[in-house]
Ligand SMILES: CC(=O)N[C@@H](CC(=O)O)C(=O)NC[C@H](CC1(C(=O)N[C@@H](Cc2ccc(O)cc2)C(=O)O)CCCC1)C(=O)O
């Protein structure tokens with residue numbers, strides 16, 4: 001093994017230069033494909049993905065010739081990351097090419113799927129079906145869109161997905177991971193990670209059960225109790241969202257005190273002629289108010305902030321891009337002028353601020369402390385931005401009334417975004433981890449999916465589902481091969497971060513009314529954590545910002561305490577559902 005310290009430095013210098021170059025080329029090709037889905041662009045992207053995979057393989061092989069025991073902690077950490085290459089470990093080129101092709105084909109099926117709502121009108125998910133789910137209150141129209149979307153997306157990729165599972169597992173086993181799920185969980189460096197997230201979920205279930213019971217009662221009065229199974233489940237297509245993952249589409253109906261302000265600023269945004277650009281400029285302004293790095297010119301010149309009108313097929317699912325050259329950082333989104341996309345803009349810009357803050361680190365360290373951290377940055381900002389105070393400050397909320405009913409209306413609007421999400425954020429990878437382990441075989445994919453949806457989310461399929469369906473494939477992250485537990489982690493730790501930053505600003509009063517706008521000290525504290533990238537274990541990054549070493553759901557529970565008390569009274573003992581799907 002090579003011990004020479006100069007040789008070690010030379011290897012890292014050489015690796016960082018070449019890796020940045022290869023990743024830049026792949027990112028550009030991937031960007032071109034995402035913003036113009038054609039066979040040619042797919043081919044170009046796949047060629048460069050193969051080149052990047054081969055580079056990783058070579059680098060990993062070369063790195064294994066160096067003696068880790070003589071290195072500094074930082075160098076050793078880089079070498080370990082350089083060798084931990086995931087599915088790029090597949091030495092059989094045919095299999096590597098096949099795996100990348102399948103993943104890209106599944107994402108194309110998802111991104112180009114349309115639903116014919118009637119003979120002549122066939123529409124895509126974004127913006128048409130998304131809009132339909134947040135606006136329509138017609139049981140049958142919603143059902144047509146719900147079933148149609150699953151027929152057009154998931155159903156078309158069931159066999160591809162089964163092949164992807166086999167090939168992905170085979171590749172990571174070369175690195176001695178038990179399966180792909182084990183590899184994904186290894187990123188959290190915590191042997192008890194699976195138990196930790198389950199413990200957090202169990203801690204948060206009572207909050208979700210109360211919100212579920214409240215929503216169920218309202219929805220029964222809207223659609224008629226006869227539409228609801230006696231098991232206590234809510235039909236999955238009635239919650240204002242294609243996947244029932246967040247219920248802010250129902251804010252009008254679920255606001256506890258309709259005669260007080262309800263916190264959906266969409267109408268006001270439209271009235272004030274907000275555009276996609278203005279939404280992103282507003283988000284950039286918020287980050288700059290904290291003293292954080294402004295979006296560079298390349299961002300404004302090269303991002304895709306709106307769905308193109310030239311008929312191109314694009315991936316509309318919003319995404320943030322690091323081109324690893326320290327210069328190019330972009331967002332791709334089909335932004336609609338509404339509150340949800342106002343939050344999305346902050347979420348995506350949170351990724352970019354993280355990229356910008358760690359851009360001078362060695363390439364191996366240019367990722368989040370853990371994947372949940374990367375997902376939390378932007379959402380922490382929108383916890384401040386969405387407050388009535390902040391909405392009033394930026395002119396999106398006319399009057400600011402401060403009474404307990406208005407407060408509960410605000411807490412409800414935030415619960416429909418954050419509490420509703422908890423079981424969904426948890427169950428996606430519970431399903432996928434079991435699939436990767438081989439415990440859920442292809443003939444059981446859909447049955448197991450609905451077992452989890454019925455048990456944890458308390459939603460049931462509004463029409464019969466069979467093993468020919470593949471409903472997990474109707475959710476972007478499954479065909480796109482993007483892990484999901486990161487969002488569950490984010491929805492817990494973002495409240496820890498928010499609490500820590502609000503303590504720093506000397507905020508008095510309830511956590512849900514804190515707005516860190518203009519606070520440079522808070523911005524500095526956050527930036528100091530982001531600057532670490534993944535150069536230190538995430539527990540150290542967590543400690544730096546919050547003074548704790550663990551994920552902790554208490555700040556989230558404290559934030560929503562007033563609402564939970566209110567819901568307990570409203571629901572009396574009418575809450576909960578039978579764990580199994582209704583027959
Ligand atoms: C090149 C690349 O892929 N880059 C990564 C970023 C990186 O890894 O560096 C990336 O851009 N991923 C896309 C993904 C998009 C969104 C998403 O998928 N969100 C979840 C859950 C959720 C929902 C509401 C919310 O407020 C927060 C989360 C969903 O919609 O189900 C869509 C809207 C919001 C975020 C994202 O930004 O995380």
Ligand SMILES: [Zn+2]
Nearest residue numbers: 347351374375
């Ligand atoms: Zn994200």
